[in-house]
Amino acid sequence: MTDYHIYGRPFAGSLIAEFLFTAADCPYTISFPDETERKTAQFLAKNPTGRIPVLVCPEGHSMFESLAIVHHITERFDELAPTASGAERDRYLSLITLLATTVYPAYHRQHHTRYYGLEDGFDGIKAKAREMNDTLFDYLEDQLSPYLLGQTVCAADFYLYMLTRWDPQKDQMLANRPKLAAFCDQMRGHNVVETVLAKQPRKK
Numbered sequence: 029m030t031d032y033h034i035y036g037r038p039f040a041g042s043l044i045a046e047f048l049f050t051a052a053d054c055p056y057t058i059s060f061p062d063e064t065e066r067k068t069a070q071f072l073a074k075n076p077t078g079r080i081p082v083l084v085c086p087e088g089h090s091m092f093e094s095l096a097i098v099h100h101i102t103e104r105f106d107e108l109a110p111t112a113s114g115a116e117r118d119r120y121l122s123l124i125t126l127l128a129t130t131v132y133p134a135y136h137r138q139h140h141t142r143y144y145g146l147e148d149g150f151d152g153i154k155a156k157a158r159e160m161n162d163t164l165f166d167y168l169e170d171q172l173s174p175y176l177l178g179q180t181v182c183a184a185d186f187y188l189y190m191l192t193r194w195d196p197q198k199d200q201m202l203a204n205r206p207k208l209a210a211f212c213d214q215m216r217g218h219n220v221v222e223t224v225l226a227k228q229p230r231k232k
């Protein structure tokens with residue numbers, strides 16, 4: 029059986045797959061296709077959006093969308109997410125979905141604004157995306173105790189930590205959110221996070 033393979037970009041959305049495989053002690057390989065490669069028919073067959081992350085499974089099929097990839101990994105490896113049906117799992121599902129479908133796209137609008145409008149509208153698009161995430165980070169601040177599900181780190185915490193790394197005004201984001209600031213410190217020192225970040229290729 030071959031290892032999982034991730035198509036990713038350093039420090040970008042592929043971090044969540046790397047965090048979860050590392051937490052599960054599951055070997056994987058990773059490559060970093062550039063924009064030209066992501067536009068090829070071969071890559072678009074793996075992900076029609078041309079984006080990363082893409083996960084190629086040991087069985088040979090591949091999958092896209094980070095939320096689907098998270099579910100795939102947490103279903104195969106216990107202890108990364110609540111498995112028994114009930115309030116805790118429902119809460120986990122709501123949170124991970126919120127992060128993947130709302131907070132992540134709001135960062136995409138800030139970092140890849142050209143997809144969303146003409147240049148003279150960029151400031152407004154970025155401001156609205158920031159406003160959205162400000163509201164959601166206030167909500168998440170209330171949820172943390174100290175992690176999203178309490179004392180134990182779960183897949184949603186790795187996801188949230190990944191997203192916070194992309195904030196263009198991180199000091200401002202953390203200024204009035206002491207629980208989020210403490211969470212980021214704790215996650216930054218987590219051995220899984222340290223291991224994965226240390227492996228990211230640096231720009232030359």
Ligand SMILES: N[C@@H](CCC(=O)N[C@@H](CS)C(=O)NCC(=O)O)C(=O)O
Nearest residue numbers: 040041079080081093094095136140
């Ligand atoms: N909804 C997708 C979003 C993926 C995404 O936006 N990936 C970014 C990197 S973090 C990307 O490939 N950006 C390049 C581009 O949009 O051209 C997911 O959750 O996987």
